[in-house]
Amino acid sequence: MRILLSNDDGVHSPGLVALYEGLQGVGELEVVAPDRDHSGASNSLTLNRPLTVETHPNGFHSIDGTPTDCVHLAVNGLFDQPFDRVVSGINTHANLGDDIIYSGTVAAATEGRHLGLPAIAVSLVNDGHFHYETAARVVRMLLENRLALSLGPRSILNVNVPDVPWEELQGVRVTRLGHRECAEGAVPMTCPRGKKRYWIGAAGQGGDAGPGTDFHAVREGYVSVTPVHTDMTRHEALGTLRDWVDGLTGLEGHHDSDA
Known part of the structure; x- marks a missing residue:
């Protein structure tokens, strides 16, 4: 099994190194990661310039681009042999609930x-x-599960691991994404040249964080495993939207609510 490892914290991240070390013997590993921290990059691709690949003494490869760039190039041109799966992480902090909208860690996995x-x-x-090392051991356990798993198209696993020794994990829970409250306000500051600048405010706390959510699982000491589907269509709203479109005026005969 050939496994591509990537992340959004950068090629020198201790979480990436721990993942690489923790998966030794599971399969043939290749590492392609950003040359610097790209947290919050989401699924962005670099389309306005060519990308540079650098190989480091430890065999890791870095790219001066986003996490999505790294996986895209790794799968589509950097290597002669194909990969069997992608693992992205270990992210330095949680990716719970709404975090996945912004997460470069999740983006690298979804690109795969x-x-x-x-x-x-x-x-x-x-x-x-x-x-x-606890999170790396969890990933190894998931990869070595002998039961086949089919999540369907456009689906990945989003895994969050409590920051505890392996022996203190309470188990594994299958969860849904929770939701955060609104983020804190932007933080103003003044740069050395006297101009006003802003830091993006901290993420909100878990507003929808009860039993069954990823927030609740990790708070109770469990590994949270969430199937994430990247089809963003709100299928339940299609009927209501068709009725609403049927009521539009000005384009009679030009819209088709059955499309």
């Missing part, structure tokens, strides 16, 4: 899935202890 490969995004719910 768009390219036809099963993919896992893994994050550490960091509380300052940095138990990356």
Whole structure:
């Protein structure tokens, strides 16, 4: 099994190193990651310039682009042999609920899935202890499960691991995404040249964080495993929207609510 490892924290991230070390023997590993931190990059591709690939002494490859760039290039040209799956992480902090909209870690995994490969995004719910080895061991356990898993098209696993020693994990829970409250306000500051600048405010706390959610699972000490589907169509709203479109005036005969 050939496994592509990537992340959004950069090629020198301790979480990526821990993942690489923790998966030794599971399969043939290749690492392609951004040359710097690209947290919050989501699924962005670099289309306005060519990208540079650098190979480091430890065999890792870095790209001066986004997490999505890294997986896209790795699968579509950097290597002669194809990959069997993609693992993205270990992210330095949690990717719970609405975080996945912005997450470069999740984006690297979804890019792998768009390219036809099963993919896992893994994050550490960091509380300052940095138990990356626990998260790496969880990924290894998932990869070594002998039961076949089919999530269907455009689907990945989003995994969040409590920041505790392996022995203190309570187990694994299959969860849904929770939802955060509104983010905190932007933080103004003044740069050395006297101009006003802003830091993006901190993410909100879990507003929808009850039993069954990823927030609740990790708070109780469980690994959260969430199937994530990138089809963003709100299928339940199609009927209501068709009725609404049928009521439009000015384009009679030009719209088709059955399309």
